[in-house]
Amino acid sequence: MINHHPSTELLLSYVAGNLAPGFSLAVASHASMCSDCRKRIAHGESIGGALLYSMEPAEVSEDALEEVLARIETGCLPGDNGDHITLHGKSEAPDPLRSFVPGAFDDLPWRTLAPGMKHIRLPVDEDSAAKVRLIRLAPGVATPAHSHRGHELTLVLKGSFSDELGRFGPGDIQETDASVSHQPMADTGEDCVCLIVTDAPLKFDNLVGKILQPIFGY
């Protein structure tokens, strides 16, 4: 059961098309797992549609949409040379992430960040300061304590984690900003896989975190 949803502000920005591609991908992925938010989005779109109908058309370059779709659908994962992904049938990820996760999470070319902590950078919005990553924590492993310079969106895809803000399971989304300092720890039982989107480097609070900063926080 999903307990943590995007804020109204975030959903409205999504509906209005104002989110950066990585954040939009996280909200779309949550919505594909959450019927409540699909309803909220449909409701927002109907209101937005009515508003747009009464406005002057804005200039958008003809290939803007195709460009975004092409980037999202490229799905070429940043593996080492020779890496390839073995398909095990159905994707374990929600539909909007399927091009990045064609099969099981186990089959992705994970890179180790620290013991029990792996990640993959997804090729989304690479020209911006935003970072779109999958993070995988082994049971009971915690990320370094950190706060943020910008916004961070975390969507749980598998397993669960707990931190100062509560417990987050599959489909739950966490929004944090500069006012939040936390230390997510994977719950015991199974690996926790999350999609994490940040629009500014993380700020680590302790020495381990500061050492990890260059690889973890970019």
Ligand SMILES: [Zn+2]
């Ligand atoms: Zn929701």
